[in-house]
Amino acid sequence: MGFNEAKRKLIECLNTGYVLHEERNDVDVKNLLAIGVVSLEEAAYIIGRSRGDGYSVSPHHFDTEIDVHVLVTKFSVQAWYVKWYFLGPDSVFISFHQ
Amino acid sequence: MKILKVGDTQRAACDHCKAFVLVTFKLRTVPFSDGVGTVKNVLVGVCEHCDSVVVLPHQSTPVVKKQMDAQRKALESRVPAHMVDILNLASVELSGGTEFVPALIKFYIHSLSNNEISSREIPQYLDSELAKGRSQKRISIKGRLVAEEIDRLKDITSIRSTTDIIKAVVLKINDDVLVKKNIGMIKQLKNIVAATA
Numbered sequence: 001m002g003f004n005e006a007k008r009k010l011i012e013c014l015n016t017g018y019v020l021h022e023e024r025n026d027v028d029v030k031n032l033l034a035i036g037v038v039s040l041e042e043a044a045y046i047i048g049r050s051r052g053d054g055y056s057v058s059p060h061h062f063d064t065e066i067d068v069h070v071l072v073t074k075f076s077v078q079a080w081y082v083k084w085y086f087l088g089p090d091s092v093f094i095s096f097h098q
Numbered sequence: 099m100k101i102l103k104v105g106d107t108q109r110a111a112c113d114h115c116k117a118f119v120l121v122t123f124k125l126r127t128v129p130f131s132d133g134v135g136t137v138k139n140v141l142v143g144v145c146e147h148c149d150s151v152v153v154l155p156h157q158s159t160p161v162v163k164k165q166m167d168a169q170r171k172a173l174e175s176r177v178p179a180h181m182v183d184i185l186n187l188a189s190v191e192l193s194g195g196t197e198f199v200p201a202l203i204k205f206y207i208h209s210l211s212n213n214e215i216s217s218r219e220i221p222q223y224l225d226s227e228l229a230k231g232r233s234q235k236r237i238s239i240k241g242r243l244v245a246e247e248i249d250r251l252k253d254i255t256s257i258r259s260t261t262d263i264i265k266a267v268v269l270k271i272n273d274d275v276l277v278k279k280n281i282g283m284i285k286q287l288k289n290i291v292a293a294t295a
Contacts, residue, residue, distance in 0.1 A: 016099075016100070017099030017100050018100045019100070019155075019156035020110070020143070020153050020155055020156065021153065021154040021155075021156065022110070022113075022152065022153060023142070023151050023152060023153060023154050024114075024131075024150075024151075025113075025114070025128075025151050025152075026128060026129045026131045026151070027128050027129070027131060027137055027140075027154060029130050029131050029132050029166075030131070034156075034159060034162065035159070035163055036159045036162060036163030036166075037163070040156070060111070062111050062116055063111075063117075063118050066118075087110070088108075088109075089100075090100070092110070092111070092153070
């Protein structure tokens, strides 16, 4: 899956609310989407404006068949770091922070 | 919006088990990752093997935000007008300008609550003439540790009211920076001003 397909699928998940946030026995306060500082609409807008130059992908450590996507993008003078993978119909966010 | 119910199951990555595992959605009280506060009774995905919380469905986000905002809201106190003047003067004395005032108060609250500055004299400030006067101005302090540190300071000083704590802290700043001109403290505060300028 390339950047364009990953971006399209992620925006679809954000628009339909098929979103989960990975946690490590606590609520990650740096994940601004998980704590409601950034809304699904804002997240979709930020992702929608991104280009492929800050995108990379690598296999998940626990299951190499699952791709982990990383996107570093600038929006409104802020740099955003977004890390996620797809699991069935859901996008699972590992990070969504500035 | 995908809506999950208590008892629903699905697959998710568990950092403790280092594997994708079956999780069951349950209501749990979960701490925030920075150690400040908890989210009570929130729907999360729990690992069937190790019982760790491994996933938060987005439907739980409003509950997380509401409880986080409530636990970290700004502390506001009404104080006599001259207290704000003291803070402004002290900040200017430290070359910080009035924008340094919130950091100055938070520095004192933090240091007093952690016994880095002695809080022994703090209750006495409330008996002074400068503690009196109609409360006509507002001091607002925001920070994720402030509420917890003020509670600790209340325990240490046996002062029950948040406003009285703020007043006493302001008068301690007055004493250190404007009256006694404590060289060590002023040097320390000027370093903070320089670091945050």
